[in-house]
Each structure stands twice: as structure tokens, then as C-alpha cells.
Amino acid sequence: MRVALFATCVNDAVYPSTAVATVRLLERLGVKVDFPAAQTCCGQPQFNTGYRRETEPLMHRMGRAFDGYDYVVTPSGSCVAMVRDNYPRIAAKGTDPRLTRVSDSLVPRMYELTEFLVDVLGVTDVGAYFPHKVTYHPSCHGLRMLGLGDRPTQLLNAVRGLELIKLPGAEECCGFGGTFAVKNSDVSTAMGADKVNHSLSTGAAILCGADNSCLMHLGGILRRQDAPQRALHLAEILASTEQEPWS
Structure with a gap:
């Protein structure tokens, strides 16, 4: 292969x-x-x-x-x-x-x-360890165009030490949309703020997603708010092991 x-x-x-x-x-x-x-x-x-x-x-x-x-x-x-x-x-x-x-x-x-x-590969347990509370944002492309369904959450649920918390309004767009965020910045920012508020309400330490474009948008809002949460790609969680120096 x-x-x-x-x-x-x-x-x-x-x-x-x-x-x-x-x-x-x-x-x-x-x-x-x-x-x-x-x-x-x-x-x-x-x-x-x-x-x-x-x-x-x-x-x-x-x-x-x-x-x-x-x-x-x-x-x-x-x-x-x-x-x-x-x-x-x-x-x-x-x-x-x-x-x-x-x-x-x-x-x-x-x-x-x-x-x-x-x-x-036919796997959901990839041998990962990530001892944090996590909430997952499904991006529009993955949710609507690719139909990823519960594949990402199956993988997250199998990670040892991870507590997955459901994100309210998960299926709502985060407002990034590529050039939409540039051409319609006010609307994009408002949509992102709504998504971040939902994310923070979960009490999770990590806002996870499978598209760094969305996470760049949401992570920027979190940083500007000095919020106690950070955005992190799903791959980085799945790649982590017990040997990782998590703080």
C-alpha cells in the first residue's frame, strides 16, 4: 500500500x-x-x-x-x-x-x-493518550460535503484519559468559510464568537476539529479573549501518547 x-x-x-x-x-x-x-x-x-x-x-x-x-x-x-x-x-x-x-x-x-x-485501516483505537476535557467542532466540509458522521468522535472516544464533551450547536458554521471571512468579516466574527461561546460553555480545555482553517478562526477569537481554552487539530490528539509531556 x-x-x-x-x-x-x-x-x-x-x-x-x-x-x-x-x-x-x-x-x-x-x-x-x-x-x-x-x-x-x-x-x-x-x-x-x-x-x-x-x-x-x-x-x-x-x-x-x-x-x-x-x-x-x-x-x-x-x-x-x-x-x-x-x-x-x-x-x-x-x-x-x-x-x-x-x-x-x-x-x-x-x-x-x-x-x-x-x-x-479499520481502526478507532489508535493507542492515543490525552488526559484532557475536549469538545469537538465538525467543520462544514466534513459534516455536509464529506459526510464524516461520527468517525471523528469514534476516534476521540477511544483515546485514553480523554473526556469528550458534546458541543452545543455543533452543526452550526463557525463563520470562517475561507474568503467569506475576508469579504464578510463582521458576520464571520459574529458567527465565530457564537461558536466560541458554545465551546467555552462546555468547560473543555481543548476545542478540537479536523480542519485547521476553522481552528485558526476560532483559535484567534479564543486568544483575543484570553480564554482558558485552546484550539487543537484532531491529528495532534490522536498522535499523542503517554510519553507526551502534557501540562
């Missing part, structure tokens, strides 16, 4: 610890992970802003970078949704037949991390 990590732009530039944690976790489960150095952006920011043609070269690059792998795994539901949902649309509207080949090849091999763990 040849597995490649798609780190994504946000993780590469801002949250590299999430990509590292993903590799540590998969290797602990016996999976050999490659990191194709040619990988770059999947094109989601360009496409969401209306630049379909500018997205096409990035599709070609993704196709070349991940050619030959059985699975492409990423700790980002929004990027998986971009490939699965939007690559076929871009290919259908484009004039380059190679785009269809890229889409047809990459779409069935692209997996969000929790999907890969539960559906491909």
Missing part, C-alpha cells in the same frame, strides 16, 4: 505540527508515508473566489505530484471536498481533456484522515 501525505497550504505554512502528527500517527499504525515534494495548493482559494481557469494548472500539478499512490491522505476535510466535489466540475467545464484524467484518477484515492483511519 503506497500512501502519500497531502499536507495542504494551511498546515504547511501555519500548522506544520499537524502534518507531522499525521505522519507520526500513521507510522505508529504501521503505514509507510511518503511526502511528495512537488505538492502545493489544491486550488481551493482560487476556485472559491471565482478563478476557475487559474485553478486548472494546480489540478495538473496535484495529478503529477500524487501519481502512482494508492491513497492520498490529508488532515483537511475542506481540501478533500475541493478535490472530490469541485475537480469533476472543473474538468467538465474545461476544454483540456487531461483535467478529466486528473479528476478521475485522484478523486477515488483522496481521503480525509479520519476516513482513512476508520474506513481503510
